[in-house]
Amino acid sequence: MLRIKGWLSKHFDGVMLLLLFFVFSLSILFIYLQNIDTHIKYYYEYKKTFVKLRTYNQEFDNTLMRSYRYLDNDNVTKTEKRFDSELTFLKKSQLTKEFGPKVIELLDEISVKYTKKTELIESFKTLNARITSSVYYLYELQKNEESGDCKNIQIENLLGEILFKVGQIFLGTDLDLLNIERDLVSLNLHRIVDEDVDYFYRHMTQLLLDVKSLNEILEENEALALDESINKMSIVLNKEYFVNQKKEEIIGLLFLAFAFIILLVLIYMYLKVLNNRKEVFYLAYHDALTDLPNRAEFERYITEVIKKKNSQKMIVLFIDLDRFKVINDTLGHDIGDVMLIVLGKRIANILGENNLLARIGGDEFVAIIENKKDRKMIDVLVAEIISVIRKPIHIRGYSLNTTASIGIAKYPEDGGDKRTLLKHADSAMYHAKHNGGDTYAFYTEQLSIDIQRRLELEQELIHALKKKEFTLFYQPQYLLETGEITGVEALVRWDSDILGVVAPEEFISVAEDTGMIVELGYFVLRAACEEYMKWKTAGIDIPLIAINISSVQLRQPDAFIRFQKILKETGMQAKNIELELTERYIMEYTTENLTILDDLRSLGCRISIDDFGTGYSSMNYLKRLAIDTIKIDKSFILDMPNNQYDEEVAKAIIVLSQSLGYEVIAEGIETEEQENLLKAYKCDMGQGYYFAKPMESQAFIRFYNEKVKQI
Numbered sequence: 001m002l003r004i005k006g007w008l009s010k011h012f013d014g015v016m017l018l019l020l021f022f023v024f025s026l027s028i029l030f031i032y033l034q035n036i037d038t039h040i041k042y043y044y045e046y047k048k049t050f051v052k053l054r055t056y057n058q059e060f061d062n063t064l065m066r067s068y069r070y071l072d073n074d075n076v077t078k079t080e081k082r083f084d085s086e087l088t089f090l091k092k093s094q095l096t097k098e099f100g101p102k103v104i105e106l107l108d109e110i111s112v113k114y115t116k117k118t119e120l121i122e123s124f125k126t127l128n129a130r131i132t133s134s135v136y137y138l139y140e141l142q143k144n145e146e147s148g149d150c151k152n153i154q155i156e157n158l159l160g161e162i163l164f165k166v167g168q169i170f171l172g173t174d175l176d177l178l179n180i181e182r183d184l185v186s187l188n189l190h191r192i193v194d195e196d197v198d199y200f201y202r203h204m205t206q207l208l209l210d211v212k213s214l215n216e217i218l219e220e221n222e223a224l225a226l227d228e229s230i231n232k233m234s235i236v237l238n239k240e241y242f243v244n245q246k247k248e249e250i251i252g253l254l255f256l257a258f259a260f261i262i263l264l265v266l267i268y269m270y271l272k273v274l275n276n277r278k279e280v281f282y283l284a285y286h287d288a289l290t291d292l293p294n295r296a297e298f299e300r301y302i303t304e305v306i307k308k309k310n311s312q313k314m315i316v317l318f319i320d321l322d323r324f325k326v327i328n329d330t331l332g333h334d335i336g337d338v339m340l341i342v343l344g345k346r347i348a349n350i351l352g353e354n355n356l357l358a359r360i361g362g363d364e365f366v367a368i369i370e371n372k373k374d375r376k377m378i379d380v381l382v383a384e385i386i387s388v389i390r391k392p393i394h395i396r397g398y399s400l401n402t403t404a405s406i407g408i409a410k411y412p413e414d415g416g417d418k419r420t421l422l423k424h425a426d427s428a429m430y431h432a433k434h435n436g437g438d439t440y441a442f443y444t445e446q447l448s449i450d451i452q453r454r455l456e457l458e459q460e461l462i463h464a465l466k467k468k469e470f471t472l473f474y475q476p477q478y479l480l481e482t483g484e485i486t487g488v489e490a491l492v493r494w495d496s497d498i499l500g501v502v503a504p505e506e507f508i509s510v511a512e513d514t515g516m517i518v519e520l521g522y523f524v525l526r527a528a529c530e531e532y533m534k535w536k537t538a539g540i541d542i543p544l545i546a547i548n549i550s551s552v553q554l555r556q557p558d559a560f561i562r563f564q565k566i567l568k569e570t571g572m573q574a575k576n577i578e579l580e581l582t583e584r585y586i587m588e589y590t591t592e593n594l595t596i597l598d599d600l601r602s603l604g605c606r607i608s609i610d611d612f613g614t615g616y617s618s619m620n621y622l623k624r625l626a627i628d629t630i631k632i633d634k635s636f637i638l639d640m641p642n643n644q645y646d647e648e649v650a651k652a653i654i655v656l657s658q659s660l661g662y663e664v665i666a667e668g669i670e671t672e673e674q675e676n677l678l679k680a681y682k683c684d685m686g687q688g689y690y691f692a693k694p695m696e697s698q699a700f701i702r703f704y705n706e707k708v709k710q711i
Contacts, residue, residue, distance in 0.1 A: 043241050046093070049086050050234045053110070056083040057227050060117060064124055064221055073125060080118060087111060100240060106233040113226040120217050120224070127214045134207045135166060141200045155190050155197060158183060162204060169211060180208060287359040289337055290344040298358035298366055302418045305368060306411065314370045315378060318407040318425035319347065319385070321363040322437035327400060338395050339402070346388040350381070366422065382406055382440045390438065403438035405429050414443045427451055457510045460496050465523060469496055472527050473694035476703070477546065477665060477687045480679045485707055487544035487578065489687065490528040491694050492520070512552050521553040522562060529572035531697050540704055544606065546578040554581075560599050567603075574604035578629065582610050597626040608665070612653060630657040634668020634688070641677050651681045658682070 059079045087110070095103045142159045165178040184204060191198040285297035293301070305314060321343070328336035340363065347365060348357050356368040369381065389404045407429030415421040424443040431450070432441040464470060470492055477487040494502045511517040525547055532545045553559060567574060579600060597607055608629035632653050636646045650666065657664045666678050669688030678686060692703060 043237070046090070046095070046237055047234065049090060050230055050237070052086050053083065053230050054227060056086070057117075057230065060121060061221070061227075063121065064218060076121060076125070080121075083114060087114065103233065103236055103240070106229060106236060110226065110229045110233060113224055113229055117221065117224060117226055120221050124214065124217050127210050127217070131207060131210050131214065134203050134210070135170075138163060138166070138200060138203055138207070141196050141203070144196050152190070152194075155187075155194065158187055158190075159197075159200060162187070166207070180204075184208075290341050290359050292344050292348070292365075293356060293358040295358065295360040298356065298360060298368075299418055301356050301358075302368055302421070305370065306416075306418065314368060314411045316409045316411070316421045316425045317365075317367040317369065317382065317385075318409075318422070318429040319365040319367065320405050320407075320429050320433065321389070322403040322405055322433065324363040324402055327402065331398065331400075335395050335398065335400075339393055339400060342393050343389055343402075346391075347385055350384050350388060366425070378408065382408065386438065386440065405433035405437045406440035407432060407443065408440060409443045424448075454510060456499060457502065457507055458514055460498055461507065461511055461514065461516050464494060464496060465519060467497065470494055470520065470523060471696070472524065472531065473696060474531075474700045475687060475694040476692045476700070476707075477544075477685050478691055480666075480675060480683055480686045483691075483707070483710075485542060485704060486685055487546055488542055488700065489546040489580070490524060490531075490548075492524050492548075493694075508550075512550055515552065517550040517552050518556060521548075521550050522566065524548070525563070526566050526570060529566060529570035529577075532576065533571055534697075535701065538701065540701060542576075542704070544576055544578045546580050546608065548580045548610065551582065554596055560596055563600070564603070574600075575606075578606040578608050580608050580610040580631070601626045601628075627662065629663045629665060631665045631667050631687075632683075637666055637668040637674055637678075637688070638670070640674050647677070650678070650683075654678075654681050654683050658684075 056079050060076075060083075063076055063079075090107055091111070095107060142156075142163060162180060162183050165173075165180050165183070168178055184201060187197065187201050187204075191201050285294060285300070286292065287294045302316070324336065324339070327339065340359070344357070344359060344365070347367070351357050351367055351369070354371055358366050360366055369378070386404060386406065389402065393400045393402075407425045407427065409415060409421045409425035409428060411421055414424045424447070427447045428441045428443040431447055432439050435441070473491045473493050474488045475491060476485045477489060478485050492504060494504075494507055496502055508517070511520055528545055528547050532542070535542065556562075566572075567577075581597075601607060606628040607626055608631055609627055610631045611633040612630045630653065632650055636650045636653075639646050640650065641647060654664050663684045665685040665687055666674075666683050667687045669675050669678065669686045669690045671690055674688075675686060675690060695703065
């Protein structure tokens with residue numbers, strides 16, 4: 001293909017190609033004019049066919065006119081076969097293509113009427129045969145009556161009168177004028193005394209019914225008007241034929257004008273392409289929104305740089321905005337688009353004209369840096385980029401903030417081609433995002449190892465539920481003042497037959513990213529409810545069981561219905577369930593989108609916020625939400641009492657939460673000092689290794705019974 005294109009470019013310029021195309025167009029038009037009559041080339045054959053159809057239809061009508069006479073059934077059958085043959089020819093022909101859809105509608109109409117007519121003919125033949133046989137039999141009965149021993153002049157006269165009227169029917173006299181029914185009423189009086197009279201009466205009655213049916217068939221055939229449909233078809237055919245002839249004349253007159261217009265249009269288009277070639281190239285390699293280079297330009301540019309650089313160094317930055325989707329979904333894509341334009345300009349100003357910045361996705365940018373030699377210079381540059389992205393953006397009365405996660409890959413250390421460099425920069429970006437965002441990370445080989453580990457987790461997670469590799473452990477929650485167990489948190493554990501024991505911190509995020517957390521979440525909910533009901537049967541009375549629910553699970557449209565179904569099937573009461581949601585989920589969605597929390601609370605469930613203090617929530621926002629409990633994140637408890645900052649944060653959370661009517665649980669209590677300090681802060685409940693580690697169900701039952709005895 002490239003050789004052909006090169007040969008054409010060498011031997012033909014644009015004007016020559018245009019002229020060739022013009023000549024080609026003229027040839028096509030000439031062929032069209034030569035073959036304009038193709039659509040009606042079978043016109044005369046079709047016309048002859050319709051003449052035959054009219055003739056055959058007339059033969060059918062002649063047959064129907066032979067009432068009460070002998071019929072040549074073989075001749076009728078031959079006529080039907082001829083009609084079928086002509087009709088089949090029309091159906092298989094190109095009538096629709098040549099004369100339009102109206103012709104095919106009329107053809108269908110003829111086909112339907114013909115089918116009906118053949119049915120009428122078959123009925124006619126049957127009735128006609130039966131009538132002629134009946135008449136013969138009636139005459140035989142009359143002869144028997146006349147030759148009998150006991151002659152009855154009145155009956156003989158009556159039979160003769162009836163048969164005379166039958167003859168009148170055969171001659172075309174209207175049945176209603178003959179009043180044969182009145183004669184039959186008279187004959188009915190003699191049926192009892194004479195068996196032949198009885199037979200005569202019954203056959204005559206059936207004969208009258210058959211004659212009426214025969215007359216109805218003739219009337220129905222007349223109303224069918226098959227001949228009119230055939231004539232209408234022929235008229236339409238003639239009309240379409242003359243329309244096509246007229247079309248040929250018009251096209252002939254417009255031929256030169258049309259060819260001239262095509263030439264002008266082709267010349268205009270060619271000149272327009274020449275004038276706009278530069279603009280088209282620019283649009284093909286630049287993002288329509290930000291006016292930055294796009295992915296195609298990035299790939300073209302980095303390929304050229306790698307060819308030129310050889311062993312010289314450069315770096316690739318992969319920039320992804322943090323939580324941009326929240327702004328886009330909440331305030332609208334128009335505001336999100338303005339943010340992307342502003343941020344694109346800010347980053348481009350930092351990079352300067354000598355470095356390429358491209359937008360390759362929704363909120364993803366990549367940059368190629370060619371003039372930074374050492375790690376320190378790169379750190380300074382990337383820090384500046386993060387700083388300008390962090391600055392507020394004022395759009396339509398909103399003051400918006402966002403951050404970015406940046407991955408860095410170096411050439412040639414981290415990859416010798418564009419695909420590898422981009423993949424490794426992307427991996428580094430995800431590592432920075434995993435560390436909380438608003439930062440950057442350099443690619444390392446360990447990242448590839450981590451990615452491989454993640455792929456292994458994804459593959460094994462697919463089959464883990466079916467292989468029943470998940471189990472639940474239970475960690476008690478207790479009143480700090482009395483040590484009384486007030487609840488228990490169900491914690492999922494995974495013991496893979498391939499990977500061994502996998503920590504929740506490792507597989508939960510993978511399950512959420514892949515969507516497998518949905519079915520895993522319902523498994524945990526069902527298993528926890530079933531275990532709680534077993535405890536209740538065994539006499540273990542615990543007010544609450546806390547179950548972690550993923551935000552991915554709650555976003556499913558059928559989440560509330562499936563939750564209700566599990567409660568119903570396990571017999572669990574909603575008032576004994578506390579659902580734990582992360583603070584991040586609460587803050588990512590508006591109050592309107594959290595109606596499912598209100599629905600769950602209306603059932604009787606309690607709602608708690610887990611890992612509180614690690615996100616961005618405010619008490620002013622939380623007081624409007626349907627929650628009952630705040631769980632202080634263990635990161636604030638771990639360094640107590642040695643960290644004054646953590647103590648003050650924990651104390652503030654307790655005071656503010658209780659002032660809003662929330663209960664407070666401190667998780668991660670590992671020492672007596674931590675427990676005593678939280679008691680002093682009036683924290684309601686605690687949870688942690690100091691009181692009890694997570695344990696299997698049977699171990700928890702033993703633990704609970706021992707605690708009850710102690711209390």
